Amino acid sequence: MTEPAIRVDGLHYAFGANTAVDDVSFTVAPGEILGFLGPNGAGKSTTIKMMTGLLDPQAGTITVLGMSMPGEKEAIQAEIGVCFEEKNLYLNMTGRENLVFFARLFGIKGLDPDPLLRRVDLFDRADDRAADYSKGMRQRLMVARSLVNRPRVLFLDEPTDGLDPVSSLAIRRIIREEADRGAAVVLTTHDMLEADKLSDRVAFIHEGRILAIDAPETLKLAHGKRSVRVRSQRGGEVEESVISLDGDGADDEIRRAVGVEGLLTIHTEEATLEDIFIEFAGRGLR
């Protein structure tokens, strides 16, 4: 069995009287994308900060690539890449300079940033200052920056938040490529579709606790409602009915609906991750 790239056990952190992370445990395998889903203030960023060495846990253990955090922080940080929610770039420096500078912090001398810049479609603007970049370009540069050390573990905090579809697509493609390369990816996002499409597993986090963790499909099958919506026309009027697939006799109901005269449309409906999150947390993600 493959050793997990990340193992978190009983993690706890409180800011004074406010508990931000409470008994959080999970693992992430190499090449796996774990989607961290939760509303603002749920504890996602605090968990990531502890995993990346920016905060020391008050309780619990974190093991990354077999090394313990914070004891072997520097060795872990040499192997990870972090893309923050804030666009924390050096705006007076060019895209190229930003990458070269961060490479030096990893002890990489003479980095050729061009392949990375091409990968995030910024090669043509590589010598422009980051201050002159659009929001999408800055985000792509942030992603490129998180890859300068060819990380074995990648932490991405809201990497596509507020981006145009083209930039979002480009970033999703890169995340998938990194996972395919073997990097373990921890992704926090508000975007249900993104989490659904990208994540091998998702973790619902709410008020500092993990409520559920599993593959999106498994969660949807286990907790979501499945139904078929049938629309038909009878005597000039459009009728609509919803057949639940979870109850008894669903097969007969569907057969009857398909045989109805004047059938217009049949749609299968399944729960979204947001529906399931609401079921667990009693509130939405935003």
Added chain:
Amino acid sequence: MSRRAGIIGAIIRKDLVEFTRDRFYVLITVFGLVIYVAMYWFLPSSVDETIEAGIHWQGGLPQELSDGDGLEFTPFDSAAALEAAIDGSGDVSVPIGLDFPAGFTESVRAGTPTTVRVLLTTDVPAEYRGAMTSFVRELAFLISGADLPVTQLDTTEVILGEDRAGDQVSLQEKMGPMFVFFMLLIETFALATLVATEIQARTVTAVLATPTRVADFLAAKAIIGTTLAFGEALLLVILIGILGTGPLVLIVTLLLGALLVTGFGLIAGSTGKDFIGIVFWSMLFLVPLAIPSFAVLFPGSAAPWVRVLPSYGLIESIVRTTSYGDGLTDLAGPLLELAGWCVIVFAAGLFTLRRKVATL
């Protein structure tokens, strides 16, 4: 070790790039340097110690009232003309006037009371008033041929250090240390802004998610701040031509001064939440720190509380080197005091920045 040095070097190189590309930093640095150098060379480099006084004396001036010993007399025909020269309404202007009454010589020789009017402009220093009164009394004794009340008493002047009589410390010399100090302070603003920008933009978080330690980040900021402040202050003392008065002691003093302002810059940068916040904190430090440099402008010793200010040792060392030729041994006291403040302020700056970074 080499890895740590590589990281610190990378941050320093990055800071230099950011510094040189920020118009604000470049502008205030170049502007400060040009303005201070220009102002220094425009200031008078010597002090005219001659006291000009107007005299109204009926008849020909006695031989005892001839020019000399730092006194230059301008005769006036009438008391009214002398008064006009004092109050500025006449063609000629003098700050001090001596209006001798008719029959002054006869009166003093006869030992009868007489009154000499000493006329002064409002801005004449108090010590000049006493000096003029004493001068008139001495003149009376000279004219009467009588001895001064006490003839046995004699005084001997002992000047500890370089005797600057006849070569008083000029305004240019007095302002030099102030310009050097303000040049150092400019870097407080620049470093504070550099640090605050890292904190506000959270770039420091990105840096600390790499193998960079907080200590590396702090070391880089300390080195860049001290180097920039020291470099610019050194350039200023070269351009105003005072480095030659004591190169070693000035270099040591400026280095300590650069460390001191860097400490304050780290505190201001870590505490100020935005540019206004930085200006607020910097000004809070600037005003008390500037007091010793103003104290130099006025004669006499600085008040005891001024002597304990962190910048006192810096100003004192520059003044005593450039104006009195003191060396490292002479200045051991103020330099040690300055070094002590450097340790305290620098430690406070590092502590504040470390705390700030930890809470991001």
